[in-house]
Amino acid sequence: MSFEAGVSMLPPVASHPPSPVGSMLMPEHFLLQQKSECHYTNGMQRVRYLKRLIWGQQEICYYDSDLGFSVARTELGRPIAEYWNRLEWLSYLWASVEKFCSYNHRRFKNITVDRRVKPRVKISTLKAESSHRPSLLVCSATGFYPSEIATKWFKNGQEETAGVVSRELLHNGDWTFQIQVMLETKPRLGDVYTCQVEHISLQTPITMQWVAQSDTAKRKMFIGIGGFVLGLSFTVLGLLIYQKNKKDGPIILVHLNYTKILKTVSLNFKDILDF
Incomplete structure (x- = not known):
């Protein structure tokens, strides 16, 4: 130092x-x-x-x-x-x-020396333009300090070294750093990819997973999510009508923030659906 x-x-x-x-x-x-x-x-x-x-x-x-x-x-x-x-x-x-x-x-x-800030980690995907070309999985670690950090990719439990590209470490301007480590790969149905991040601020490494799914499975999942939200809407509507038609009880208004529900669901499944 x-x-x-x-x-x-x-x-x-x-x-x-x-x-x-x-x-x-x-x-x-x-x-x-x-x-x-x-x-x-x-x-x-x-x-x-x-x-x-x-x-x-x-x-x-x-x-x-x-x-x-x-x-x-x-x-x-x-x-x-x-x-x-x-x-x-x-x-x-x-x-x-x-x-x-x-x-x-x-x-x-x-x-300075003793300052520790934990990284935030996420996995995003970049779909290949052609089916013959490998796709990119991007592991992003942001907001950490000090700058020393180790990021590894695993496929089905085995560490991947070929096709791993690390971008330049960037300063955020607030005494924190960010880095992206990409894996070039051709996922097959059921493959499990894990990004592991080690940093001095962490007692144990952070691990994030991404599971390869077929287009059919993605569509089914999307349909299932839509069906769940639609079914929830009809359930709430039925409850409102039931409460309104009750003669002896007060009207109870039940309100759900559908925009927030949809946004949360979209965030959770965005990477899977877009890949």
């Missing part, structure tokens, strides 16, 4: 000695950058602090806590490195491992 900050990064380590940087740089150059970097290994077992000075687009000198002193990259950086190697500056730089790196690790660890 590494952590990088510009010159404005907090906290101030201490009041450091005055630097000769400004007086040594030529006015025709237009950009001065100072970067402070913290590199962590195995948590906090090993911490490395780097202070880099960049003039224009070239690094001219740097301090490395592993070395314990500053090194010039160019002639322009040589007097600055010599100045940084004075005891008063070295004392300041030596303290940066604890006061800058360790401090920021403790301060931001919960929202």
